Amino acid sequence: MALVFRWLMRLAAGLVLLVVAGVGLVYFLASQSLPDYDRELTVSGVSAPVEIVRDNNDVPHIFGDSDADVFFGLGYAHAQDRLWQMTMLRRTAQGRLSEVFGARTLPIDRLLRRFDIYRLAMQSIDAQDAETRAALTAYAAGVNTRLQEINHRALGRGAPEMFLFNAPVAPWQPGDSLAIIKLMGLQLSGHLSNEVLRARTSLMLQDGDRLRDILPDAPGTGVAALPEYAALFPDLPRYAEGQRLPDSPLSPVPAPGLAGASNSFTAAPSRSASGGTLLANDPHLGFTAPAIWYLARMELATGGVIGGTIPGMPVILTGRSTGLGWGLTTAYVDDQDLFVEKLNPDNPEEYLTPDGYKPFESRPSIIEVKDEAPITLTLRWTENGPVLPGSTYDLETVTPPGHVMALGWTVLSPRDTSMSAAMGLMKAGSVTEAIASAERYIAPAQNLMLADQEQIALKTIGAVPRRDPRHQSKGRMPSQGWRAENRWQGRMPYASNPEFVNPRGGILGNTNNKILERPFPNHLSYIWGDTQRINRWQRLMQSRQVHTRDSFIEAQLDPVSFTARSLLPLIGADLWFTGEAAPDGTPERQRQIALTLLADWNGEMNEHLPEPLIYAAWLRALQDRLIRDDLGPLASEFIHVEPIFLERVFRDIDGASTWCDVKQSAAIETCSYMARLALDDALVWIAEHHGTALESLRWGDAHQATHDHQVLGEVPVLRYFVNIRQSTSGGDNTLLRGRTSGTGDHPFRNVHGAGYRGVYDFADPDSSVFIISTGQSGHFLSRHYDDLAQLWRRGEYIPMSLDAELARAAAVGVTRILPAQ
Incomplete structure (x- = not known):
């Protein structure tokens, strides 16, 4: 027995050593x-030495004798830190994820191939001005220098993910950067899905007023009545089960309610006190690790620029120079319209x-699939x-038999000069x-917030489709593509885009509002x-006569x-006290504690x-x-609470309180009764997921x-080791926006919020x-993978300085790139 025990111990020790050795080898x-x-x-x-000085937060400060050399340095720095992210963005735009991940990403590739944004990006290269083409070429050369270095020096294939998902990495091309702009357009676009949802909801609801309740217009002047979708296509069923892309972290298609959002304001x-x-x-985007944003500073011929970049593109998208700051909001x-195209019954190819x-x-178009036939x-x-x-x-639910659905979208331009506009903006003084430089910007449409030393402005940039006044659905629902009045008639002139310069009140802002x-x-x-x-x-802006960096x-x-x-005083008016x-322990007691x-x-x-969780669960249960x-299974598509809907219902605007009555019951339910039932639903859900001690809950x-x-x-x-999870404040409708998923357990x-924050003070620019x-870093073994995450969670910032000596003073490294003789 002792012999057996000794051998078992030796075997266990050997297995431990093997595991340790395996972990060591992987590391x-x-x-x-x-x-x-x-x-x-x-x-x-x-052409001359380039210097990349990384300050103590790993922000690269790039110096060179020419702009081309500086863009080369940015491409090299991006590839050092975010190579895997860049290759994934490119593969997504190309519709080539399945070459690496197999059949599970086929639906994504199929959709991206149909959008054809990569081919359109390649066609757009010739539309750029000479300065932008030179920048794109230099940037690509910097990326490719890093790729060559990885290959020649055997630097672990460039990223740990490359070992698990081994696939060749093609050299970077100038068009790849243009494709990423178009991919961002897809992530920021929600009109397509909203058109479909409006059409499906219109089919379910007989009363047009009820459609205005659940899919309300933003407050303001009313809109003339639209035709019912059923009247345009009477053969469609009232409800059909829809299909979406399978949920995947790799999908660039935003989930409902998760298209772009942002805050930007200026004084x-x-x-200003100073x-x-x-x-x-x-700017708000879906959260990932690493974040989509990457901080950088470039010293160009026109001066230093610093702010947020997206790896794969050679521009500061939001940031500042010495005398100009710019921010973006969606x-x-x-800029999207769905067209129902009628097939020729005698020839479906027409x-x-x-x-x-x-x-x-x-x-x-051929899609290669890992381990399967193309x-x-x-x-x-x-x-x-x-x-x-x-x-x-869910297009099949609103597409009549004998028809197909086509998409009009400004992103699908083969002469997209958005990159040239971004390059001009970065160099504007x-x-x-x-x-003026933003006139060349096409898509995705943005509100550009600007401040120089003396002036402030907001300008909407991007192509705005010109529609016929006789358009059947006013672009709000899919329309008949064979009717001339439904088709786009070019774009509106740039001068007609909204523009606000130096308002009398001295404050400008946008939170994606009307x-x-x-x-x-x-x-x-x-x-x-x-x-x-x-x-x-x-309220926050008008509560002060003057503002400071800290008040911003x-x-x-x-x-x-x-x-x-x-909303709480409305929905709980008859419940409090x-x-x-x-x-104790009864549902009534729990309800009293919650109230x-x-x-x-x-x-x-x-x-x-605890109150935010009780409130959020209550409103979610109430809307459902x-x-x-009224909507049956379609109700599951409304995954986020619509505040205007609840306000309309509880104020009984245009008879909206009819939503409170359950049509399947004999009694006539009041809104107060439904509010009480919903609160009980919320408390049951909270008890199942977070416990019954309401006072101890944490949002x-x-x-x-x-x-x-x-x-x-998900491994x-x-x-x-690779996911970064943090307890956070804020919610769907706070300035500290933390958009909730709305689904599942x-x-x-x-899941969606401010991956980048910046505050720029032009009385003392280096205090920004x-x-x-x-x-x-995108490398999960790097100390810079998550070192800014806790600062971000606590609402802290790092210096945004163009002082070169300050960057050198605490640099974590200086890379010198010398020209070959």
Whole structure:
């Protein structure tokens, strides 16, 4: 027996040693791709020495004798830190994920091939100005220098993910950077899915007023009635089960309610305590690890520029120079239209146009699939745009038999000069120059916030489709593509885009809210990204005569929900202080505790408080109870609470209180009764998921920011090393926006928010600050993978200085790139 025991011990010890050796080998191989920031290399792609000084937060400060050399340095730095991210963005745009991940990403590749954005990006290269083409070429050379270095020096294939998903990495091309801009357009676009949802909801609801309740227009001048979708296509069923792309972290298609959002605001010298202009910006995108943003500084011939870049593109998208700051918010311009194309019953390769039947523009496209046979798609385009399959965006539910759906979209331009506009903006010296340079910008449409030393401005940039006043659906629902009045008629002139320069009040801002009202077809949109945050922003801005950098930071991080403050008195009007005493442990007692907590709450969505969770769960349950009997399974598509809907119902605007009555029951339910039932539903859900001790709840436990690795984030054990999870304040409708997922067992997880924050003070530009939500490095073994994450969570920032000596003083490394003789 002792002999057996000894051998078992030896075997166990041997297994332990093997495991340790295996882990050590994996660590050794993975660590080979950690970049060395303190070195010197000689290359043939630069004309003079280039210096990349990385400050103590790993922000590269890039210096060179020419702009081309500086862009080369940025490409090299991006590839050092974010090579895997860059290759994934490119593969996504190309529709080539399945070469690496197999059949599970085929739906994504199929859709991206049909959009054809990569080919359109390649065609757009010739449309750029000479300066931008030179920058793109130099940037690509910098990326490729890093690729060559990885290959020659065997640097662990460039990133740990390359070992698990081994695939050749092609040299970077100038068109790859243009494709990433178009991919960003897809991530920021929500009009397509909204058109489909509006059409499906129209089919379910007989009363047009009820459609305005559940899919309300932003407050302002009303809109003329639209035709019912059923009247346009009477053969469609009232409800059909839809199909979407499978949920995947790699999908660039935003989930419902998760298209782009942002905050940006600025103050003129008259409203600044220091006498200089102020500007703040925090663009919102889906959270990932690493963050989509990457901080960088470039010293160009026109001066230094510093701010947020997206790896793969050689521009500062939001940031500042010595005398100009710029920020971006998604403009929600209606730049997407769905066209129902009628097939020729005698020849399905033709579709109806105003001039009769015409053949589709068709070509094959082959998708290589790992471990499987390749797939051949037939890509078809009409005069209105690419034909999309019914299996995406629930299109089959609103496509009549004998028809297909085509998409018109400004992103699908083969002469897209958005990169040239971004390059010009980065080199502009004043508000006036910046507005002029942005005329070349096409898509995705943005609100450009500007501040120079003396002026402030907001300008909507991007192509706005010109529509016929007789358009059947005003671009709000799919329309008949063969009717001339439904087709686009070019684009509106840039001068007609909204522009606000030096307003008398001295304050400008945008939270994706409606910025003006124009009658169709001169409007911008009927759908806006915010009707709530703007109210809190107005209060914070007008509560002070003058502002400072710190007051702008305070507004950027404000967690108070205007929505909670305005809705709770409405929905709980008949519930507070009206119940009788109830014993502990009963539902009545839990309801009383919840109402008492909410009665004393100021609406602050603080991560440490229980009230935000009770409030959020209550409103979620309430909306579901109100719409479920009217919309049936379609109610599951409304995953986020619509505050205007609840306000319309509880104020009985245009008879909206009818939503409170359950049609399947004999009784007539009141809104107060439904509010009480919904509160009980919410408390049951909370008890099942977070416990019954309401006073001990923490909003942050439910509202965790999920910076998950797109590929490794679901791998057992490894996910604990690559995912960054943090308790956070804020919510769907706070300036400190943390958009919730709205689905699954964790509907309040924070999945979409400010991956970048910046506040620029032109009285003392080097006192400006910025931050990103993870770290600079995409390598999970690097200390810079998540070193900025806790600062971001706590609402802290790092210096945004153009002082070269300050960067050198605490540099983590200096890379010198020398030209080969």
